[in-house]
Amino acid sequence: MPVKRVEKTPMPERDAVLRSHDFEEVNEGYGIAHAKFEAERCLRCQDPICIDGCPVRVPIPDFVHKIAAGDMRGAAEVLRSSNPLPAVCGRVCPQEVQCEEQCSIGIRFKPVAIGYLERFVADWEMQQAPVEITNKLDRAEKVAIIGSGPAGLVCAGELARLGYPVTIFEALHAPGGVLRYGIPEFRLPKDVLDWEIDQLRKLGVEIRCNVIIGKTIAMDELMGEMGFSAVFIGTGAGLPTFMGIPGENLNGVYSANEFLTRVNLMRANDFPNADTPVMVGKRVAVIGAGNTAMDTVRTALRVGAEQGLVVYRRSDKEMTARVEEHQHAIEEGVEFHWLTNPIEVLGDEDGWVTGLKCIRMQLGEPDASGRARPIPIKGSEFVMPVDNVVLSIGNRPNPLLLQTTKGLESNKWGCLVVRDQSSETSRDHVFAGGDAVTGAATVILAAGAGKDAASEIHADLRA
Amino acid sequence: MAKILEKRPLTPVTKLYKVDAPLIAKAAKPGQFVIVRIREGGERIPLTIADYDRNAGTLTIVVQEVGTTTMQFGELEVGEEILDLVGPLGMPLEIPVEGHIVGVGGGFGAAALLCLMRELRARGDTTTIINGAREKDLLILNEELTEICDNLELCTDDGSAGFHGFVTERLAQMIDGDAPGCPDMVVAIGPMPMMRAVAETTAAAKIPTLVSLDPLMIDGTGMCGGCRVTVNNEVKFACVDGPFFDAHLVDFEEAVRRNKMYVKQEHEAKDRSHCLKLAVGQD
């Protein structure tokens, strides 16, 4: 029977002072006792509206109930049937605006900790003896996947399960997309990602890193002489945006992509054991307030900054980061400067950053995005002394593939155009999904798009 | 992984390699580059495709040892593999002007002129290469370069071979009408100060000039923005928009400054890799 408890079972976390100096995971995960205790809170609603909040419609009450009953294997099976990346999503989904926002006990109590439970089940599964995978790739048609982010990985896995020989082509030297180079280890350990990728390899998926489609191999070659019958494009939205303010090219100014890539992909935190350095001074200002900004500022602390600052032109209410990341950043001592807009990066005569000139803002009427429009307050300029500035104001799809491929339609933001709600692009047998189509979004949306595309590709190849 | 098929020292600090990379060789065009990472934990560094052989599936690259990664590269031997090799990156060089095209090379830059000048000559341009170095022994690839262009001009700072002086002085003489004549177009590849001097030399005579910028890079695909340079007051990503830019519009000062961003860390890494080498040598 469900048990009424107001609060979520708290997630065991590492001490804020200790953890803010290393890259070990902040959340330690539920044990079996925590998980069962939390699972008991679910009412198993007749009309489980939590499912409506989940982009891939995980049958939430089913898996939660199995946890409560101690059937972890069963829970894992239910979860995997709908979400191919549960260990990742349990950790990084913005649950508070997805599944947990809908949860019916959330009206009076705190919602069921669906994300924590999802992570628990996935971690439990990883710790078990690996299940023999006896997948056969016995279909004649080969499928190429461009990009190894969540969209590409999931699409590949689903197609391999359907028996198609699949090859993923990845531009970087390691697979995973943003899960590898963007989201830091203290939030998503690389072991978890590696485990997921291993599962794909076991299914027979081939992953070829260091291949850029549109540069190393043209799309026409893939579908021509290389003999791929269908292609899925999951190239993400990896092109960083700059503000265009004076001083942006001073030494010590980074895009969040560069800063995070230096640390997560190139291991600058281990410099000089690893050869790639990252430049952090005492005070690091990060501009923006999404997940990327939180990851960047918390990473800056971990690679030696004494003070991390977040500078955002709107208020905390408009911030797009996950609530948990914001909370963790506060605990780790990050300073938040809301309603503050940078207008110039200041430097010394040698061209190194010394400060950030900002102007204070106030909120006006809602703008096109539905959020209150920030308006500068005249005469309120001031200078924040800082040693580094990292821009984290959004990413757009990378134009590289589009520039070199004929017949792919895109919109004015550079996003690939797909036919109504489907993943079909303007080219025959070419499908797309994830951030490359939606613009920067979320892991679960990308994963869901990869999954949907796999079934569309299957239908296309069987037609 | 890409196997090293051939290794040839050109100077004490410059080595030529032929590597097995059929996919890249097939797609490569003059002016493009690759990014390599030679070991786990290693940096990704950009290197120009000096030449390619589509039939044999090989790339030629020339590496000048200036720091940790290039020195580690120098220790790779024939038969060993480069851990990661990706490319071809950047925009192929497009040369609209036809006529007398002068390539100016310094350091590893002369190597980068190999496939480029050969193609230009094949399409009917008159080609001159000015190959410059401090002294005779540091001039690289003279034999190869002689074969692929109409005129090879050597310059040394100390006069030990060819013209006694900087490449830019020789270039200025040609602009003034010296044989083989005033260029219709100049392409300069080499150290930043040299390219900047070439830009200044051709500016007054308004000779269209391209330089191959070499900012610090990571991904080489437009993802990090670390390679940004300012050209004509606009920010460009050298890895995808370049590496070639109109020399007269480049903000060299900024480019030079940005390349010095990690000098302190580079020294630290270099010292450390020396120490490691010594330590390994001892046991």
Ligand SMILES: Cc1cc2nc3c(=O)[nH]c(=O)nc-3n(C[C@H](O)[C@H](O)[C@H](O)COP(=O)(O)OP(=O)(O)OC[C@H]3O[C@@H](n4cnc5c(N)ncnc54)[C@H](O)[C@@H]3O)c2cc1C
């Ligand atoms: C720092 C950061 C933190 C984030 N935090 C969260 C979070 O907490 N929760 C959440 O839900 N979402 C988060 N996101 C967003 C989420 O990571 C993305 O929405 C998701 O990764 C998109 O997946 P994708 O598969 O579409 O593309 P990506 O993950 O971007 O992967 C695309 C891959 O394609 C490769 N590629 C591109 N072009 C080519 C080519 N031509 N040839 C070969 N390969 C190519 C790229 O190298 C890359 O590896 C975060 C994003 C960032 C940057």
Ligand SMILES: Cc1cc2nc3c(=O)[nH]c(=O)nc-3n(C[C@H](O)[C@H](O)[C@H](O)COP(=O)(O)OP(=O)(O)OC[C@H]3O[C@@H](n4cnc5c(N)ncnc54)[C@H](O)[C@@H]3O)c2cc1C
């Ligand atoms: C498009 C492109 C093509 C290139 N082609 C070649 C090539 O064909 N052959 C070759 O030998 N090198 C080439 N380079 C330069 C090469 O990438 C750098 O020399 C290398 O990254 C240095 O790494 P390192 O770890 O050995 O030295 P570091 O320890 O990183 O640097 C040592 C010293 O060299 C300076 N330095 C580092 N990188 C550069 C750079 N890019 N330009 C100027 N000075 C630098 C540093 O300021 C430092 O003083 C190219 C660079 C680019 C961007």
Ligand code: SF4
């Ligand atoms: S996938 Fe994400 S949104 Fe869906 S149930 Fe799991 S945590 Fe919630």
Ligand code: SF4
């Ligand atoms: S809405 Fe909440 S309580 Fe109801 S089934 Fe879903 S998780 Fe359980």
Ligand code: FES
């Ligand atoms: S090297 Fe990263 S954008 Fe050019």
